[in-house]
Amino acid sequence: MTVATSLATPADPETGLIAWAERGLIPDVALRSGIRRLCAQRLQEESAGGIEAQSARFNQCLEQLAGSPVALHVDAANRQHYEVPAAFFQACLGKRLKYSSCYYPSGRETLDEAEVAMLELYGERASLADGQHILELGCGWGSLTLWMAERFPGARITAVSNSHSQRQHILEQCRLRGLGNVEVITCDVNRLELPAGRFDRCVSVEMFEHVRNHAQLMSRIAQWLKPDGALFVHIFAHRTLMYPFEAEGGDNWMGRHFFTGGLMPAADTLLHFQQDLRLQRRWLLDGTHYQRTADHWLANQDAARERIMPILEATYGRPAARQWWNRWRMFWMACAELFGYDNGQQWLVAHYLFRPR
Structure with missing residues (x-):
């Protein structure tokens, strides 16, 4: 799942430019320009006070994460994205319904080609293989789950989502494609319990942005993995800054409608939680891959x-x-302008491979 700028609104959400935009009365070119200004404002606010002040805010955020449940406002996330009918996403997303950044190695790929390119990149970087038992946390509409099940027919895939409609969709696709190696669990990640030492791989794509207590979740994952297993994570991030989407003391259009409880991690946020899993490798992709993805979604809509x-x-x-x-x-445009800002050098996509200690 994707992402956001501040898009702060007045106290009365039915007044001001946001209300005009929600009625379709602001041209796209003007709306995109306004989003870019908000991106610049967010960078200025989060960078205020110089490096020492930034470091203090970062450390304070880490302390808050340590005292949080694994995830916040899970029901709100469900309403905002995951219980919206599959038919809407089938109209907007690519053929494989990948609701996360795709990969454009040449910049000329179609959306369908970029979906497959990113899925194949996951397979390579996570060292996925036939015969493995693979856990996917936050499986969305099944783009990675179904790709793994097809590519590795001898593997067993356990997919976890907090959405009943997503589970129904994935199981129906398994039936239509004759895939018998997929299990889908519907569960709030805060209450997820799995057998210890069961999985060769755990993969997670744009789910950790909904997580607040990374240390607790990664500790659980370490228990679920076999000793020679691995965790592969794909997140969106800012290259240095970390902040929650909901601004303190103010309203926030993105947080209210699309990303309640969400966190913008920094590219090194997960590096602070290696008590149970150690980082083996990190990869960074510039934000233009997500920019192209979101612009394709908008064009499809x-x-x-x-x-x-x-x-x-x-x-x-x-x-x-x-x-x-x-x-x-507006959501697709916000995603495109955020990740395209500064030619993709501020907000980006990060991949990580962790191994049990």
Whole structure:
């Protein structure tokens, strides 16, 4: 799942430019320009006071994470993304329904090609292989789960999601494709319990941004892995800054509608939680890969308006459907402009490979 800028709003969310944008009254070029200004404002605010002040805020955030549950506002995340009908995402995402950054090695890939390119990159970097028992935390609409099940028919895939609709979708796809090596568990990650020493690999794609207590989750994962197992993580991140999406004392459009309880990690955030798992390797991809992904999602939504509007009406109610049409468009644009900011050199995609100590 994806991401956000500050997109702060006035105390009354129905006033101001955000309300105009939600009614579709602001041209895309102006809206994108405003998002870029908010990106610059976020960088200025988070960098205020120089390196010592930044370090103090970073350490304070680490302390807050240590005292948090594994994840916050899981139900809100479900409502905002994971219980929206699959039909909406089938219209907006690529063929494999990858709801996370794709990979554009040449910059000319189609969305479908970029989905496969990133999935293959996971397989290479996580050293996935036939015969393994693989745990996927936060499986989304099954893009990686189904790819692994097809690529490695002798592997066993255990996928975990907190969404009943995602489980139903994945199991139906397994039935249609004749895949019998997939188990899907619906569970809040705060309450997830699995047998110790069971898995050769654990993979997680854009789920750790919903996590607040990384140390606790990584300790659990270390117990679930075999001694020679590995954890592969894909997250989006800022190259140096870490901050929650909800600004203290203020409203936040992105946090309220799309990313309640979410955290923007820094590229080195997970490096602070190696008590049970040690880092073997880290890779960084510049943000233009996510920029292209989100722009493709936006183009798909625009091209499928007649197909999508009845879905939004059934999901949000007829009076709110147009507003949500515009909100989703704003969300894709916010993702594209955030990750495209400074030619992708600020916000980015990070991959990590951890091994049990």
